[in-house]
Structures are given as C-alpha cells and as structure tokens.
Amino acid sequence: MTSRKERLQKLVKVQGQLKALHETRHAAYLVTATAAGREAAELADRFDAEGSLSAMFPEIYHGRIGKALARRQENTALARLEAEKLAAATARTNMVEKAYRQARRRDERDSADRERLDIIERNAAQDDR
Structure with missing residues (x-):
C-alpha cells in the first residue's frame, strides 16, 4: 500500500493539472x-x-451586431464561472500542498527518529560486549 505522502504527492499533481485546465479555459x-x-x-463602425x-x-447588420454582443456577454459569463472554479481549484491545491508538506x-x-534509535541500539550493543 502506498504511503499518505505518496498519495498526497499524486493528488498535488492532479490538482495542479485541474487548476491549469481552469486557467486555460478562463483565458x-x-x-x-x-x-x-x-x-x-x-x-457598428462599418454600419x-x-x-x-x-x-x-x-x-443583417443589426442581427450580426446583436449576435456578436450576445457572444461577448455569454463568454464573459462563462469566464466569470470559470474564474470561480479556478479560485476553488486554487484553494484545494493549496490545502493539498499543505497536507503534503506536513506528511513529508x-x-x-x-x-530521523528511526536512525537515531538505530544508532542508540548499536551503541548499546557495543557497550554490552
């Protein structure tokens, strides 16, 4: 079974990719x-x-101008939604990175504790001889 540190490390990578996806879509x-x-x-200038x-x-001009303005409005709204998703992904990424650093x-x-214990045990075994 993999350790918590390894699982968190993989999760950090996935969260980073998800964050990058939201950044790209927002842009x-x-x-x-x-x-x-x-x-x-x-x-409008040509009109x-x-x-x-x-x-x-x-x-025809009014229709095309209206469609262009509707596309602008729709994409602005989608960008706003994607910005919210990006903020959530950033928060999740930060939390996972913090948990990973703590686990590491x-x-x-x-x-380090195991190494010190091994050194102490070796020294105790040598002293017993």
Whole structure:
C-alpha cells in the first residue's frame, strides 16, 4: 500500500493539472469575449461608414451586431464561472500542498527518529560486549 505522502504527492499533481485546465479555459473565454466585442464594434463602425450597404440591409447588420454582443456577454459569463472554479481549484491545491508538506515533514522526522534509535541500539550493543 502506498504511503499518505505518496498519495498526497499524486493528488498535488492532479490538482495542479485541474487548476491549469481552469486557467486555460478562463483565458479562452476571455479571448473569445474580447474578439466578439471587437467584431461588434467593427460592424457598428462599418454600419455608420459612408458607402456602406447598411442602408440597404440594416437588419443583417443589426442581427450580426446583436449576435456578436450576445457572444461577448455569454463568454464573459462563462469566464466569470470559470474564474470561480479556478479560485476553488486554487484553494484545494493549496490545502493539498499543505497536507503534503506536513506528511513529508512527518516522514522525515520519523525517519530521523528511526536512525537515531538505530544508532542508540548499536551503541548499546557495543557497550554490552
């Protein structure tokens, strides 16, 4: 059976990967939201530009601008949710890392105690001779 330290070490690795996943997804949502906002702004600028076909097809421009703004809003909301998941994953990672450090220190102390005990037993055995 594996020791607590080894299990915690694996859990730290998994929690780190989960945290990285949430960071990546958060960044992707923000990038998508920014791109959609930029697209809406560009469409609005073209709508007002001279020589634009917006006078002939205003509903198409308005529809595309509305869809871009909706995508921006949706991705901003998804980024916010992912930020919450990231915060939770960060907290879990910190707790697991703390538990791992404690387990590692406890193992090191136990190992040092065993070594000292072995030295004392060897010295006692030599003194008995």
